[in-house]
Amino acid sequence: NAGVTQTPKFRILKIGQSMTLQCAQDMNHNYMYWYRQDPGMGLKLIYYSVGAGITDKGEVPNGYNVSRSTTEDFPLRLELAAPSQTSVYFCASSRTTGTAGANVLTFGAGSRLTVL
Amino acid sequence: QQQVKQSPQSLIVQKGGISIINCAYENTAFDYFPWYQQFPGKGPALLIAIRPDVSEKKEGRFTISFNKSAKQFSLHIMDSQPGDSATYFCAASSYNQGGKLIFGQGTELSVKP
Numbered sequence: 001n002a003g004v005t006q007t008p009k010f011r012i013l014k015i016g017q018s019m020t021l022q023c024a025q026d027m028n029h030n031y032m033y034w035y036r037q038d039p040g041m042g043l044k045l046i047y048y049s050v051g052a053g054i055t056d057k058g059e060v061p062n063g064y065n066v067s068r069s070t071t072e073d074f075p076l077r078l079e080l081a082a083p084s085q086t087s088v089y090f091c092a093s094s095r096t097t098g099t100a101g102a103n104v105l106t107f108g109a110g111s112r113l114t115v116l
Numbered sequence: 117q118q119q120v121k122q123s124p125q126s127l128i129v130q131k132g133g134i135s136i137i138n139c140a141y142e143n144t145a146f147d148y149f150p151w152y153q154q155f156p157g158k159g160p161a162l163l164i165a166i167r168p169d170v171s172e173k174k175e176g177r178f179t180i181s182f183n184k185s186a187k188q189f190s191l192h193i194m195d196s197q198p199g200d201s202a203t204y205f206c207a208a209s210s211y212n213q214g215g216k217l218i219f220g221q222g223t224e225l226s227v228k229p
Contacts, residue, residue, distance in 0.1 A: 004159070031215075033216075035215075036221075040125060040221055040222070041217075041221060042122070042205060042219040042220050042221040042222050043160070043219040043222075044219075045216060045217075045218075048216060058216065059218075064154070064163060087223055090159050092159070093213075097221065102218065103148075103209060103215040103216075104150075104162050104165075105152075105160075105162070106161075107159025107160050107161065108159050109157070109159050110158075111160055
């Protein structure tokens with residue numbers, strides 16, 4: 001059972017370049033999320049999706065775009081990379097439990113992005 | 117605005133000691149408070165969670181203490197072991213905000229042998 005798979009694991013970009021971080025889950029989870037992790041800042045929510053075709057902004061969406069065409073995949077697009085987007089990016093998924101607020105997130109292993 | 121504030125940022129504990137990590141929140145609508153554990157090079161994983169209708173939850177050596185009136189909760193790791201060395205994140209979510217988790221800043225725990 002793969003869980004949440006992220007690719008690539010590492011990437012170096014030049015300022016202004018574009019790229020897509022891939023995320024796939026095989027647990028048939030409804031919810032998917034993208035977080036970024038910066039030292040001393042914790043995990044900040046970039047975008048999330050409650051199902052195929054539905055996405056919404058999180059705390060720090062500027063500079064990013066997402067799409068959710070299938071239940072399994074939730075790619076994160078960086079259009080014009082900036083040094084401020086240097087970070088570790090985590091994709092996560094969860095199943096709606098029917099219990100208020102009880103989303104148990106399964107995280108991928110992360111994608112480390114450096115923008116120079 | 118940091119909705120969930122976590123302290124300390126780093127913690128060094130001797131093997132067998134008690135590790136204590138604290139979190140404070142502002143939004144009284146939060147109704148679910150998990151702790152996640154992250155090892156180097158890995159994604160975070162759920163460790164233990166609590167709801168505000170109880171003041172304490174224990175799972176093995178890990179205990180969450182919850183103080184609703186003070187809007188604070190803490191993680192206690194009893195008999196800390198070198199294998200507990202990791203980064204710990206507290207988080208909070210509310211049903212009326214779609215259950216999205218808001219994370220604290222993280223605490224890097226090092227347990228010395």
